[in-house]
Amino acid sequence: MKSIKYIFITLVLLSSGCADDWLELEPVGQKLESNFYQTEEDIYKGLIAAYSMLQPKYWENYGSYYFLANFPSDDSEVVGGGPGDRPEYHAVAEFTMLPTNSAILEMWRRDYYGVYRTNVVIANANPNASQASREYIAEAKFLRAYYYSELVKFFGAVPLITSTLTPDEYNQERKSPAQVYAQIVKDLQDAIPNLAENPVEDYRVTKGAAQALLGKTYLYMASPYYYNNYNFELSQAEYYQLAADQFNEVIISAQYDLEPNYDNIWKLSHEHGIESIFEIEYSDINRGGDWGNGRVNGGNIDVQLCGPRGIATDTLNAGWGFDMVTQDLIGEYNAEGDNIRKEGTAYGEAFLTLIGAEDWDENEGYTGWFSKKRAPWAHIVGDVDAQWNYETNERIIRYADVLLMMAEAIVGGATAPQSADYYLNLVRDRVELDPISGVTMDDIKKERRLELAMEGHRFFDLVRWGDAATVLGDRGFVQGKHEVFPIPQEEIVNSNYALTQNPNY
Template sequence: MKRKITYAIVILAGLQLFGGCKKYLEISPQERILLDNYYKTPAEAKAALVAIYDRFGFQTGGLYDKVAIMCAASDDQIAGGGGPSDINDLQVVNNFTLNATTGPQGYLWNKGYAGIFRANVFLSKIGDINMDATTKASYIAEAKTLRAIFYFDLVRFFKNIPLLTSAVDPKEIYNVVQAPPAEVYALIEKDLTEAIPGLPNTVVARTDGGRITKGAAQAMLGKVYLWQGKNAQAAEQLAIVNGATPGQPNAVYGYRLLPNFGDLFKVANKFNSESILEIVHANSSNGGWGDAGASEGNLLNIIVGPRGYKPGPGAPDYYSGYSFLLFTKEFFDFIHFDPRNKATVANLDSLEKNGIATYEKGYQNTGYFLEKTIGRVADKAPTGQTELNFPQNSYEIRLADTYLLEAEALLNNNAAVGAGSRAYQLLNAVRARVGLNPVAVTLDNIIRERRLELAGEGHRFLDLVRWGKAATVLAYKGFKSGKNEIFPIPQAELANTKLEQNKEYGGTK
């Protein structure tokens, strides 16, 4: 699905809540369509819906996204790059020295609230448009699901956040206050519950790949329940997504695990049967360095590639990149003898030692790169700035993830977990896909499986926080218990407003 639209209007301008974001509002009056004159036709409704999706896939001009932040914060990866201040926002997450003025929290906050703003305006206006009722219901459901996703990220990252369900009058933007997290979660659950009936079971990948489906909303609701410890509700929702028989295709949605784990990360396999929700990227936007974040290319593809890569005969066709998000030696040793190793880790040290390729050693080099996401010469853009326009999609949710989440929810809810039980089938279907024998359903085994299966996909840090293990596992990086589970609210959002900084960062909230 194309995420960028070709004209500017007030509601799509990335309007942020507070003064620290006003620099993003530089729009020529000749290019805008006033809000009162918009939302008149079905085509305008669709363009505005696309604009909400635009924020879902938004990447910063600083060459990173949510996945990169979560990977840098995890124990499996380190920031890397060209030096200790290269993409500094990732460096300070990596060593947990971020504060209210330094770090990626401004990107996370702005991405979320710009998306919420667009969703709120959309939901307030679409009712007046004369259009097909089924299409309108689907659009409304998509907007509510996206709003729920934005809020789910924000409340997990910042805990104490404003809860906005309608556009804020400009006169009131400095009077907005934070809501209790429980109220935010209540809205998330309400949005998703209301959205699910209006969503399609499937979409045509060629024309609508990347759009929200019923299964995507149910998977998200299951994750929301699990995060709150509502295990029975989580298992119920995730079971609908995972299907009646784990390891077999879902008879309603068609989801099934791909037979070959490595195929998940091939550009040609977008919107495959394991995909539940993807962030869409393309190599045709001609994005350039003037605004790298506006490119539709996947910026992870370039930042994780090895610097100065020079392949010899028979070497992988990696595109030379910037050496970020390297795997640690500890993680390499952990995954080394697992069947997923080769599709997960690009072992540049081994290539070099065997005379197959050479590369420049970047900051904190370990020699172990993120194979899943490295840009390939075969996938480079035909035109435009090559390094900014790689077309690999990113998974927001895929089936192996939801299998393991349901198994965890069942275990937490004291359901049967012995051989032959549903939890046992879920966990071991993921293992069977890569040729591994069954194991017992224990939290340790689920933790191990999620780490092996989902490495480098942005899950590990939030998993550690959910399990209460972050303080122990991430202590070597400087993580402080009772503080680094969340991010500081950006200082720009506190100036001249009624927002309060989280107490974990010296505030009162």
């Protein structure tokens, strides 16, 4: 590196006596943003770059959306190797996170990198050029909406950037959550007409994914905490109805259904399966965890982090013991007699027998139950050697989630072709549970927890329902503070203090 630096300095000194016109030559063979987007293929390459930011950047401070969404919930315990192992995770789980938390900073940056890349595609693609160009713009708008849906959930008011910026525009102030949600809605409404139902490549966004995310956005806007605090324009009843209308579009499309075997949903062999509406693609380029090239490997280290620590069997690989399932969640499964989803969500008794443990100490965080939905399955790599990253995709929106959100919208007052009982009981029937008659909001809250446990939904469900302080108070949650995360201090400084901090941080 030093030799390269010296060569560069020498070249600069030698060139100082050359004619001025030498300095004005165009770079040869160099692709810059200003001259890159010339063809439809160039736009497609830019779109792939926007997709790439969906893969959480755990390679740099482990800023994974999945973990930061899961750890604050009552479904999950961090554990790992103890409090000194990834302390930024423990802080999130204990609600002691500070504005200097490195994982939160990395997640913020990942989402804004994604926003930037989508803005570049939208700015450079010509919607009149071809149907392909219109699809690329639609996909970019979906992705921008998705990135902002993450940002507004975690941070509330955030900078709202919908164009490429000049340097004097970099220091952006935060916009209200209502403004951010309005942009999410607009982007998704713009995207839906030009998205394919069945794109050629599995990883690309579908019309159903945009409709499901739009419905979820409306449902969040109708939810008690957000509706009462964010000053939205329409009535709560109108948002519930808008949500139900979008969910109905997904349902009547006949593109999706419930996977008959709950345990199959997260297996490699069932990626882009009948239940999957939107999932994040990962690669098998490097299964061995080349840390120096994490960005190009495209592997999913969530899988390794969630596996039972240091244990390898014939059916799963060793992991690092993060994201253990709480005994409280297991108790919910037991009380409901929900053995199918319990066994599809957690490793428990069999694993304890394997290591010779008969009980566990909650005070130490070792609950005895390990997350199975992202466990390192041996059949992925064909042996039981511990590996660091896998190609297992992240399932982000499932059909079961849409059915439960439809039931919730109906209980909130929306009208739909069927009753809330009908949609909720489709989900229960899959796991051989008795149907419920006269579904209430409490039924929906319980069903969402049992169906979607350890998938990053629970914490935000508790917040939007206004239940977080009651359910998570013993874990350290403070009402009026922890509904959102702190704005990263480094970003506040970088903005020349145009950004302000969330209350009480």
